[in-house]
Structures are given as C-alpha cells and as structure tokens.
Amino acid sequence: MSTTASYVEGAVDYSTKIPNNINLVDDRRVLKALEQWHPGYIDWWMTMGPEGFQTSEVYLRTAVSIDPKGWAKFDYVKMPEYRWGILLAPQDEQRLVNFGASKGEKAWQEVPGEHRAALRRLIVIQGDTEPASVEQQRHLGKTAPSLYDMRNLFQVNVEEGRHLWAMVYLLHKYFGKDGRDEAEGLLERRSGDVDKPRMLGAFNEATPDWLSFFMFTYFTDRDGKMQLESLAQSGFDPLSRTCRFMLTEEAHHMFVGETGVGRTIERTCEAMKAAGIEDPYDITRIRALGVIDLPTIQKKANMHYSLSLDLFGSEISTNAANFYNGGLKGRFMETKIEDDHILTNATYPVLKLVNGEAKLVEEPALTAINMRLRDDYSKDCQGGVNRWNKIIEKYGIKFQITLPSVAFHRHIGEFKDVHAAPDGRVLGDAEWIKNRDKWLPSKEDGDFITMLMQPCWERGKYAPWIAPPKVGIDNKGGDFEYVKIHQA
Amino acid sequence: MAAAALTGDQGLRKQHLIDPEICIRCNTCEATCPVGAVTHDDVNYVVDAEKCNFCMDCISPCPTGSIDNWRIVRAAWSIEDQLGWNELPPQEEFTATADGEAIDDDVERLLASAHAGAGGKAMAPASASKPAVNLFRRANPVVATVQGNFRITAAETESDIRHIVLAFGDTVVPVLEGQSIGIVPPGKREDGKPHDIRLYSIASARDGEKRNANNVGLTIKRVSGGVASNYMCDLKVGDKVEVTGPFGTTFLMPQDPKANIIMICTGTGSAPFRAFTERRRRAMQNVPGRLVMFFGARTPQELPYFGPLQKVPHNLLEKHLVFSRVPGTEKEYVQDRIRTEGREMAGMLGSDATHIFICGLKGMEAGVEEALADVCRKHGLDWSQLKPRMRAEGRYHVETY
Numbered sequence: 010m011s012t013t014a015s016y017v018e019g020a021v022d023y024s025t026k027i028p029n030n031i032n033l034v035d036d037r038r039v040l041k042a043l044e045q046w047h048p049g050y051i052d053w054w055m056t057m058g059p060e061g062f063q064t065s066e067v068y069l070r071t072a073v074s075i076d077p078k079g080w081a082k083f084d085y086v087k088m089p090e091y092r093w094g095i096l097l098a099p100q101d102e103q104r105l106v107n108f109g110a111s112k113g114e115k116a117w118q119e120v121p122g123e124h125r126a127a128l129r130r131l132i133v134i135q136g137d138t139e140p141a142s143v144e145q146q147r148h149l150g151k152t153a154p155s156l157y158d159m160r161n162l163f164q165v166n167v168e169e170g171r172h173l174w175a176m177v178y179l180l181h182k183y184f185g186k187d188g189r190d191e192a193e194g195l196l197e198r199r200s201g202d203v204d205k206p207r208m209l210g211a212f213n214e215a216t217p218d219w220l221s222f223f224m225f226t227y228f229t230d231r232d233g234k235m236q237l238e239s240l241a242q243s244g245f246d247p248l249s250r251t252c253r254f255m256l257t258e259e260a261h262h263m264f265v266g267e268t269g270v271g272r273t274i275e276r277t278c279e280a281m282k283a284a285g286i287e288d289p290y291d292i293t294r295i296r297a298l299g300v301i302d303l304p305t306i307q308k309k310a311n312m313h314y315s316l317s318l319d320l321f322g323s324e325i326s327t328n329a330a331n332f333y334n335g336g337l338k339g340r341f342m343e344t345k346i347e348d349d350h351i352l353t354n355a356t357y358p359v360l361k362l363v364n365g366e367a368k369l370v371e372e373p374a375l376t377a378i379n380m381r382l383r384d385d386y387s388k389d390c391q392g393g394v395n396r397w398n399k400i401i402e403k404y405g406i407k408f409q410i411t412l413p414s415v416a417f418h419r420h421i422g423e424f425k426d427v428h429a430a431p432d433g434r435v436l437g438d439a440e441w442i443k444n445r446d447k448w449l450p451s452k453e454d455g456d457f458i459t460m461l462m463q464p465c466w467e468r469g470k471y472a473p474w475i476a477p478p479k480v481g482i483d484n485k486g487g488d489f490e491y492v493k494i495h496q497a
Numbered sequence: 498m499a500a501a502a503l504t505g506d507q508g509l510r511k512q513h514l515i516d517p518e519i520c521i522r523c524n525t526c527e528a529t530c531p532v533g534a535v536t537h538d539d540v541n542y543v544v545d546a547e548k549c550n551f552c553m554d555c556i557s558p559c560p561t562g563s564i565d566n567w568r569i570v571r572a573a574w575s576i577e578d579q580l581g582w583n584e585l586p587p588q589e590e591f592t593a594t595a596d597g598e599a600i601d602d603d604v605e606r607l608l609a610s611a612h613a614g615a616g617g618k619a620m621a622p623a624s625a626s627k628p629a630v631n632l633f634r635r636a637n638p639v640v641a642t643v644q645g646n647f648r649i650t651a652a653e654t655e656s657d658i659r660h661i662v663l664a665f666g667d668t669v670v671p672v673l674e675g676q677s678i679g680i681v682p683p684g685k686r687e688d689g690k691p692h693d694i695r696l697y698s699i700a701s702a703r704d705g706e707k708r709n710a711n712n713v714g715l716t717i718k719r720v721s722g723g724v725a726s727n728y729m730c731d732l733k734v735g736d737k738v739e740v741t742g743p744f745g746t747t748f749l750m751p752q753d754p755k756a757n758i759i760m761i762c763t764g765t766g767s768a769p770f771r772a773f774t775e776r777r778r779r780a781m782q783n784v785p786g787r788l789v790m791f792f793g794a795r796t797p798q799e800l801p802y803f804g805p806l807q808k809v810p811h812n813l814l815e816k817h818l819v820f821s822r823v824p825g826t827e828k829e830y831v832q833d834r835i836r837t838e839g840r841e842m843a844g845m846l847g848s849d850a851t852h853i854f855i856c857g858l859k860g861m862e863a864g865v866e867e868a869l870a871d872v873c874r875k876h877g878l879d880w881s882q883l884k885p886r887m888r889a890e891g892r893y894h895v896e897t898y
Contacts, residue, residue, distance in 0.1 A: 081557045081558065234523075253528075256525070256528065257525055257528075257529075257558045259523075260521075260523035260524075260525040260558070260559075260560045261560035263521055263523050263560070264521045264523065264560040264561050267521045268521070268561075388539070389522075391539075392522050392539060392540070393521065393522075395539075395540070399583070479518065479519055480519060480561075480562050484562060484565075484780060484781075485783070486754040486755075486781070486784055486785075488785070489783065
C-alpha cells in the first residue's frame with residue numbers, strides 16, 4: 010500500500026534501462042565482446058530484417074524483467090530501436106543434472122571440458138535458426154492482411170532477433186575465441202543462399218505468403234519450442250536458464266501460427282456458408298469467393314509439417330544419444346517423465362522402413378531420442394489441428410485437416426529415399442509424380458495464394474481471406490493502430 | 498491465501514479460468530505457476546481452484562490473453578469440468594432477490610433518492626458489465642479491514658476529505674465502477690434503533706484499489722455531526738468495518754471503448770469518476786472514447802485528489818478543474834465551464850457514443866442541467882428531447898445527495 014492516495018496507479022514513468030539480468034556491467038570481457046558484435050547485428054537487421062518498415066512504429070512487447078509480472082511491457086517502438094536484451098531465467102542453486110550418466114551431480118555453471126565441442130554445436134545450431142527465420146519472413150510486411158497481423162509478424166521477428174542475442178551471449182561468455190568466431194558466422198550465413206546457406210533445410214525454404222508464414226510459425230517454430238524445451242533440461246545451467254526464458258517468448262509464435270491458420274480456415278468456412286457451397290472440393294467456386302479452399306490449406310500443412318519433421322534429424326542417432334548421455338540435451342519435459350532418466354536398458358518404438366513398409370521397431374531408447382522428441386512434437390501439433398477442425402465442424406462442412414504420415418515427403422531419416430502417400434503407403438515414382446500436386450502445393454496453388462495477398466493496412470480492417478482475431482493484443486480494441494506505418 | 502478459503506458469507510468465490518477457445522496450449526502458464534495450479538490434457542489447459550492463490554504470475558506471460566478470465570461462482574468448477582469445455586460458461590448472476598430475500602429497504606430508498614435527478618427511470622449503459630448486488634446485508638455484513646486513511650484536501654482547509662481503503666481479506670466482494678457499498682456505523686441511535694446504512698461510491702476500479710488486492714477505495718467527507726462520516730474519517734489502519742452491498746445497477750461505467758464519458762462532479766462526487774478513470778487506464782488505454790471531467794470545488798486546496806490529478810495524462814482524462822473561491826479570480830462553477838466549452842460539448846452530445854454522469858450535491862443538478870440545455874440551444878440541439886432519449890438509452894445518469 011502506497012503512503013498516498015494517487016489518482017491513478019503508475020502515473021510516473023518507469024525507467025527504461027536495457028534489459029539484461031546478468032550484471033553485464035561487471036563482466037567487462039563479455040560486455041566488450043558483445044559491444045563489438047552489436048554493430049554487425051544492427052547491420053544485419055537493417056539489411057536482412059523486415060523490409061520497408063524499419064522506421065514504422067510498432068506496438069511491441071519488450072521484456073524488461075524476467076519477473077512474470079513485469080516482463081511484457083507494451084509500447085510503440087521502431088524495430089531497430091527494440092531493446093534486444095539478454096535475459097536468463099533465475100538461477101536455482103539446488104538445480105541438478107537431471108538425466109544421463111552425470112544424473113544427480115550439481116548443474117554445471119561452466120562448460121565441462123569434455124562437452125565443449127558438443128555444447129558449442131548445439132548452441133550454434135539453435136542460434137542459426139533464429140536469424141534465418143527473420144530472413145525468410147523479411148518481405149511479408151508488404152502484404153500484411155492487417156495491422157494486427159503485421160504487428161504480430163514484427164513481434165515474432167524482433168524476438169527471433171533476441172533469441173539470437175541469447176545464443177550469442179552464451180558463445181561469447183563460455184566459448185572464448187571459438188565462440189566469437191561462431192557468433193560472427195551467425196551473422197554471415199543467409200537463408201536460401203547457395204554459397205553460405207543456413208544450417209538446417211527448413212530454414213532455407215522461402216516463406217512466400219502469409220499462409221506459409223502461419224504454417225511456419227505453427228509447425229516450424231513448434232520444432233523450435235521442442236528443441237528449446239529439451240535444451241532447457243540441459244545440465245549446463247546457463248543454457249537451461251537461457252532457453253527457459255526463450256520459451257516464454259516462443260509461445261507467442263505458436264499463437265500467431267495457430268490462430269493465423271485458424272482465422273484463415275474460419276473465413277473460408279464463413280464464405281462457403283454464405284455462398285451456399287457445401288462441397289469443400291468445389292475449388293473453383295470457393296476460390297472465386299476470394300478465400301483459400303480447405304484442400305489447399307491441407308496441402309500447405311502437409312508441406313510445412315513434413316519439412317519440420319526433418320528438423321528432428323535421423324530417427325536413430327548416436328549424436329543424440331551422446332547429447333543425452335552427456336547431460337547436454339534432454340527429452341521434452343524430461344523431469345515430468347517417470348523413468349530412470351538414464352535409459353541404458355530402455356527401448357523405444359521407432360517407425361522404420363522394413364521391406365518397403367513403414368513398421369514400428371523397438372530400438373534402444375538412447376539412440377532413439379530424436380524419435381521420441383519428434384513423437385512428442387507430432388502430438389503437440391495435433392492439438393491445434395483438432396482446434397482447426399472444430400472451426401470447420403462448427404460450419405457444418407465435411408472436411409478434416411489431418412497430419413500426414415511421418416513417412417510422407419521426407420528428406421532426412423528412414424524415409425528419405427522413398428516416396429510415401431500422406432497415409433504412409435510407400436509409392437512408386439510414377440504414382441508419386443501423378444499425385445504430388447494433390448498432396449503438396451502446386452505452382453497454381455501458389456499463384457492463387459500470391460494473388461490473394463493484397464495488403465490491408467486500414468485500422469480495424471482485415472484482408473478478405475482471413476477472419477479478424479477474437480481478441481486483440483494487450484487487450485486492445487479491434488481498430489487499434491498496431492503499426493504506425495512510416496515507409497522507408 | 499488459499500482459494501478454498503475464499504468463501505464469503507454468500508458462499509461465493511472467485512475462480513480463475515482459462516478460455517479454451519483462445520488458449521493455444523503453449524504451457525507457459527503451467528511452467529510459470531509457482532504452486533502447480535495449472536494442468537492440462539490433450540485438449541485444454543485448466544486451473545485447479547483448490548491450488549490457485551491468485552498470485553497472477555501467469556497473467557502477463559500468456560501470449561493469448563486466454564488466461565485472464567474470472568468468474569464468481571457458488572461452487573468452483575472442477576478440473577474435470579474444465580477439461581471438457583469447448584468454451585467458457587457465462588457469468589451467473591447473483592442477487593439477493595434471486596434467493597428470494599428482500600433488499601434492505603433503507604438502501605433502496607437512498608438509491609431512489611440519489612437517482613431522482615435523472616428525471617425518470619434510470620437505465621444502465623448498454624455496454625456496462627453485469628453487476629452483482631446485495632451480496633452482503635445488514636444481517637450478514639462483510640467485515641473489512643482498514644488498510645489506509647489519507648486526507649486528500651489540504652490540512653489548513655475546513656474541508657476534511659479522506660481517501661479510505663478497505664480490504665476484504667478472503668471474502669470475495671465483486672464490485673463495478675459506479676457501484677456503492679453500504680457502511681453500518683456501530684452503536685445505536687438515541688431512539689435505540691440501529692444507525693441507518695450510509696452509501697459510499699467506490700472510488701477504485703473493479704479489480705481493486707491495488708490490482709487484485711481485493712480492496713476498495715472510498716472518498717469520504719467529514720460532515721459536522723455526521724455519525725457515519727466521522728466514524729469513517731476517524732478510522733485507523735487495522736480497524737474493522739461492517740460493510741453491506743454492493744449496490745447499484747444503473748449508474749455504471751460503460752465498457753465500450755468507443756464510449757465518450759462526460760463526468761460532472763463536485764467534492765466527493767468525484768469518487769466514481771476516479772474508478773472510471775482507473776478502469777480506462779487499466780483495461781482500455783488508447784481507445785477512441787473520451788473521458789472528460791468537470792470537477793468543481795471552492796479552491797484547489799479543497800478539491801479532493803488535486804495534486805495526484807495533475808499527473809493524470811490528458812490523453813487518458815481531459816480535466817476541467819474549476820474553482821469558486823479563489824481570491825482574486827472570478828468565481829467559476831462547473832456549469833460555467835460547460836458553457837465555455839459549449840462547442841466541444843455540443844459535438845459530443847450529438848454522438849450516440851456519449852454518456853453523461855453527474856455526481857455530487859443535489860444543489861448542482863439544476864445549474865448543470867440548465868447549462869446543458871443552453872449548450873444544446875446554442876448549437877441546434879434540443880435538450881428536452883435529448884435528455885429523455887439519453888436516459889432511456891442508459892446514457893444519462895445522476896447520483897446526487
């Protein structure tokens with residue numbers, strides 16, 4: 010209770026320090042290294058960040074503290090002036106290594122020598138995905154279906170930028186010269202570049218339109234969530250603390266994806282209903298309404314889900330086993346799983362290609378760690394798909410979005426050398442070629458969607474192919490000006 | 498404080514719920530909750546009412562806003578109930594009359610008299626939230642604890658106006674901006690009967706003087722010889738007070754962000770408007786609807802909250818503070834300022850989004866109405882037609898004593 014009766018609470022401005030909760034001021038070596046890295050980052054942001062909106066004022070949330078009550082502060086910010094801070098979840102002095110051969114030891118505050126290379130690799134791979142997605146999405150602002158969506162895109166972008174900072178901090182702080190070199194490398198690679206591509210496949214694919222963006226944030230950022238969650242289990246405590254805080258931000262990206270696809274579906278159903286169209290496959294008539302037909306949305310889901318599955322690596326992996334055994338990267342929600350957390354004697358069912366058919370085979374659980382994480386991922390994906398189907402059901406349309414088999418359209422792992430249908434049947438080349446455009450977006454599908462992507466920047470208005478959101482960001486009303494556009 | 502203890506005399510409790518239509522199952526709330534109150538299945542994330550302690554840690558990290566939902570309930574929904582939901586249930590309405598119990602007669606009489614100035618049957622604004630009323634009565638008051646008692650007029654003035662904060666502890670007292678609570682002064686009258694209940698407008702927003710602290714602020718003026726006001730103004734931190742209510746189903750703040758709200762008051766009549774302003778600030782910043790205040794007092798020293806009001810930004814609240822006894826300057830009353838601002842006022846009166854609230858002493862009513870009528874005449878509007886229409890639409894409210 011204050012000692013005076015103010016008329017309204019908080020009429021005084023709060024301070025505006027750069028958010029970092031690691032006492033950077035007292036860590037001169039790291040401070041200097043980050044200061045030297047900073048201009049390169051800004052340079053990267055200006056050349057590879059959101060194109061054309063660097064001077065616009067965006068209603069963004071900034072983390073100014075890790076306290077749950079204070080970390081989401083909303084205000085108008087020009088993106089290059091966003092306060093990219095370094096925030097770690099609070100240290101728990103009692104925290105232990107919770108899995109693998111070192112289970113029960115106190116969590117490591119420094120990098121154990123024998124795990125140095127492996128940890129650096131994990132951090133660099135994670136770090137590389139963060140700027141990559143900003144690069145993939147840099148042209149989307151121009152075709153934003155509303156100021157609300159534009160703001161969400163930019164929020165995702167600046168937070169991916171912050172996640173890059175989070176990984177770069179770890180590299181500078183704990184990995185010496187190697188770390189500094191890797192931090193430079195993160196600014197040098199480019200998504201889709203032939204000579205210096207980003208490290209993982211899905212992060213070199215284009216994000217050509219907003220439906221792709223929503224699918225990407227739903228499916229591919231969800232891989233990020235799973236990876237961050239399993240790194241948050243790490244026995245290397247600074248990595249764990251970094252990832253735990255990143256997960257809080259990652260949730261917003263899941264939200265953008267799930268509701269973005271959901272709103273697209275909703276608008277399609279609404280338009281079909283209004284036009285009296287019951288058959289979801291009456292594609293020509295549905296497209297004439299200016300909305301995206303459900304079978305095309307299914308194809309987009311097939312595409313992004315299968316590309317995202319590739320991010321989990323090979324089903325059977327000794328690298329993954331070593332990371333787990335070494336206490337570096339755990340399973341999803343490791344501490345909530347009831348087993349010995351060592352797994353030397355356990356097995357796990359893995360879907361493999363056996364005599365030309367997909368079959369479950371018991372494998373040693375340690376080498377099947379990737380498979381386990383991928384299964385948890387698929388289950389997590391299914392939740393939002395169910396929600397989308399509820400929307401379709403509400404309109405009485407006979408159609409269901411489904412996740413294709415994990416054998417479908419794969420470039421990594423057990424099924425990379427075969428063609429499979431969405432139901433998992435292994436196919437010959439001819440049948441695949443004949444049906445490919447039924448299962449994955451065709452050039453015509455892409456052209457149609459591109460044609461729909463007309464910007465809609467009027468306050469409170471939405472492009473005709475997408476429904477408005479149920480609630481605004483930060484409880485804002487429907488016609489709130491989420492982005493004040495000053496085009497550069 | 499455990500939620501299980503949050504049982505008022507009415508058997509009501511506040512329950513924290515997650516909107517399943519908006520939640521995306523990101524697990525942030527479950528990861529954040531320090532007491533393990535959030536759990537989930539493959540479909541929904543839910544809050545265990547027996548574990549949630551209203552610490553609010555989960556609110557700001559939620560990316561969707563689905564976490565920020567509350568219901569007053571007689572019996573909490575179980576985890577199993579919530580896991581089965583496709584959407585949130587509506588807020589059940591609770592009133593004493595629904596229980597078949599009578600409202601205290603003196604309260605009804607007081608409210609009818611206070612609202613008489615509107616000149617006809619008062620209607621709540623269309624966008625007002627649903628109020629709960631009469632949860633606590635003379636026979637079963639809620640006992641509040643005094644958390645603060647601050648003088649908000651200058652010490653050297655005659656006018657002793659206090660800002661008093663009452664906390665309800667574990668008892669849920671759901672209130673809305675514009676509602677009042679009743680105070681039961683202890684002791685008996687000379688004739689041996691209990692003292693009359695006094696009504697005081699709540700000067701804080703629905704979620705508390707301090708957010709989610711389960712308390713209310715009141716603005717009370719010490720009246721010479723007044724039983725209740727002297728009792729209240731003399732309270733010390735820690736004292737216990739018997740409270741009834743909440744009361745009031747019409748003088749309520751519109752929740753439409755487009756609503757323009759013109760607030761005209763003197764003295765402690767500012768109380769509900771402090772509540773309105775804080776509600777706008779907490780829930781609806783940067784909205785198109787305007788908050789315009791005409792607030793009169795004899796001098797700045799006697800205008801309650803004068804200092805703190807200076808800090809409220811203009812884009813939240815447009816303030817017209819007028820004074821009738823400042824030496825060396827001409828007397829000015831709220832009605833004078835309404836006339837000075839005639840063009841601006843007429844513009845607002847012409848909009849169906851505009852609501853007028855008048856609160857203060859009975860003596861101000863006539864002058865204010867005349868000024869409104871003048872403004873209308875001057876700008877081609879007809880107050881005699883506009884007023885009954887605004888009243889019928891829940892856009893004209895008077896509460897005077």
